[in-house]
Amino acid sequence: MPELQGWRKGPWTPEEDKLLSEYVSLHGEGRWSSVARSAGLNRSGKSCRLRWVNYLRPGLKRGQLTPQEEGIIIELHALWGNKWSTIARYLPGRTDNEIKNYWRTHFKKKEKCSRKHEQRKQQIKQREEEEQIEKPLEHDVITSVLFHEETSIDEKMTEEAHQERAQQMVFTHPSNTNPEHQCLPVMFQDVASWSDTVGDDVLWGGLWNLDD
DNA sequence: AATGATAACAACCGCCTGTGT
DNA sequence: TACACAGGCGGTTGTTATCAT
Numbered sequence: 001m002p003e004l005q006g007w008r009k010g011p012w013t014p015e016e017d018k019l020l021s022e023y024v025s026l027h028g029e030g031r032w033s034s035v036a037r038s039a040g041l042n043r044s045g046k047s048c049r050l051r052w053v054n055y056l057r058p059g060l061k062r063g064q065l066t067p068q069e070e071g072i073i074i075e076l077h078a079l080w081g082n083k084w085s086t087i088a089r090y091l092p093g094r095t096d097n098e099i100k101n102y103w104r105t106h107f108k109k110k111e112k113c114s115r116k117h118e119q120r121k122q123q124i125k126q127r128e129e130e131e132q133i134e135k136p137l138e139h140d141v142i143t144s145v146l147f148h149e150e151t152s153i154d155e156k157m158t159e160e161a162h163q164e165r166a167q168q169m170v171f172t173h174p175s176n177t178n179p180e181h182q183c184l185p186v187m188f189q190d191v192a193s194w195s196d197t198v199g200d201d202v203l204w205g206g207l208w209n210l211d212d
Numbered sequence: 213a214a215t216g217a218t219a220a221c222a223a224c225c226g227c228c229t230g231t232g233t
Numbered sequence: 234t235a236c237a238c239a240g241g242c243g244g245t246t247g248t249t250a251t252c253a254t
Contacts, residue, residue, distance in 0.1 A: 011222070011248090033239065049240070050223070064220095085242060097222080100243075105219050219251075229241080 007036075007044040012051055016041055020048055021056050054095045061093035065102055073099055 012020075023039035029052065032045035041048060054060075065073070069091055076087040084096035084103075091099065 009224075031239085045239070047223080054222075082243065096242075101221060105221090215254085217253080221249080223247085225245080227242090232238085233236085
């Protein structure tokens with residue numbers, strides 16, 4: 001058991017970063033446990049991988065996410081939930097860890113609002129059940145979209161269907177230099193500006209299911 | 213200037229899955 | 234087929250920076 005051998009933990013030093021970068025640039029990614037041994041790092045393979053993927057890998061963007069990236073995250077989270085690595089594939093240069101952290105810090109504060117809404121949702125649901133008889137179809141759809149009911153698209157759609165849906169709506173992301181990742185849902189380009197238009201209550205408490 | 217609250221970031225942990233034997 | 238292992242992923246925690254009072 002490597003952990004029992006006393007792998008180093010905690011923040012990486014510049015020397016360790018250098019060793020890891022040099023080793024990976026020479027031998028490539030993968031075989032992380034042997035990287036740890038061969039590069040002379042007293043780190044677990046997992047730790048090496050994480051450091052490389054989240055920090056040392058070339059092409060990583062640092063700094064604040066743009067409103068556009070934010071919009072993409074919101075939309076993809078609505079589609080896929082906490083599939084951070086899947087979401088990260090649509091944000092070149094951003095890591096799943098970064099997106100996950102961003103989501104937690106930025107949208108956690110909206111939970112209160114979301115809970116308030118949840119109560120409202122229950123009330124509406126109850127009322128609807130009472131008035132079941134003459135409920136028009138459109139009403140169902142709007143309610144489902146706006147309030148992201150328990151039987152959400154997340155549960156109804158398969159991963160493949162999500163991917164398909166995302167790729168059907170294609171546009172070129174301006175910040176994207178990797179042609180492999182230039183296909184993104186067309187709706188994303190409007191999310192940021194649209195979120196300014198609609199109220200916070202509607203956006204955070206209604207459209208997006210913030211409760212994981 | 214001191215202090216508390218919050219945001220941002222880095223890293224670890226545990227579980228799951230894929231793959232080789 | 235069963236098992237062991239490595240790697241990947243999401244959840245969580247700890248630390249540091251920044252802002253408000």
